Amino acid sequence: xxxxxLAAGRGERMRPLTDxxxxxxxxxxxxxxxxxxxxxxxxxxxxxxxINHAHLGAQIEAALGDGARWGLSIxxxxxxxxxxxxxGGIANALPLLGDDAPFLVVNGDxxxxxxxxxxxTLPPAKNLAHLVLVPNPPHHARGDxxxxxxxxxxxxxxxxxxEQVCTFSGIGIYRPQLxxxxxxxxxxxxxxxxxxxxxxxxxxxxxxxxxxxxxxxxQRLAELDAELRSLSHEGIPSPMxxxxxx
Numbered sequence: 184x185x186x187x188x189l190a191a192g193r194g195e196r197m198r199p200l201t202d203x204x205x206x207x208x209x210x211x212x213x214x215x216x217x218x219x220x221x222x223x224x225x226x227x228x229x230x231x232x233x234i235n236h237a238h239l240g241a242q243i244e245a246a247l248g249d250g251a252r253w254g255l256s257i258x259x260x261x262x263x264x265x266x267x268x269x270x271g272g273i274a275n276a277l278p279l280l281g282d283d284a285p286f287l288v289v290n291g292d293x294x295x296x297x298x299x300x301x302x303x304t305l306p307p308a309k310n311l312a313h314l315v316l317v318p319n320p321p322h323h324a325r326g327d328x329x330x331x332x333x334x335x336x337x338x339x340x341x342x343x344x345x346e347q348v349c350t351f352s353g354i355g356i357y358r359p360q361l362x363x364x365x366x367x368x369x370x371x372x373x374x375x376x377x378x379x380x381x382x383x384x385x386x387x388x389x390x391x392x393x394x395x396x397x398x399x400x401x402q403r404l405a406e407l408d409a410e411l412r413s414l415s416h417e418g419i420p421s422p423m424x425x426x427x428x429x
Contacts (some may be wrong), residue, residue, distance in 0.1 A: 184303050185280050186229050190291035191237040191266040205239040207291035212411025217291050225253045227300035232257045233279045237266040269373035274365035282359050290353030295395040311361040311380045314388040316349035317395045327351045335388035337378040
């Protein structure tokens, strides 16, 4: 299975840190955010990686190269300044990802201990997408989608019974057909595509209750960095190491 890491965002909320450094190269625990992903993918045997970029993209290519140091094969999908949004970026990279098999997509600006090796078994054949959801964090208490018996729905207004409103983690497995109507180079958001697929009953999901951080602000970046460095100094394995993922 191929993996795409979304790394084209400008990182407006992270300024001034992202004025000279692309967000995926900001460091936590002694290494760039995107390297945590690369190490976990390598450990899981997911060797083929596509990375899109726009803002300061040359820095990303220079820092990561062809991926050989991690035992990976990295290919890049450049986008114009301003980027193409998530769905537009994925559609633009489809020639590198393939037009048949499902692929894993991970936001480059998150930190998560979800076991990426699970991706090869998802999504079920009838579905266009499988989403990894997390409990709603304080900064996004309203949530994004409803999870009910493994199916993800867009209506979050009135959950009942075993239904739970959750936040999208930024990790998903998608079939190329989800992006069939997006022209290459056309900006497009991911949420409308997912909601349309949910209306058709073609999105599955799971709830991940492990460690997940949306590293979207300088404060959250600093907090995660302090946490990881503290664990390292104390000789305590990070959550990823405990799960054997790096």
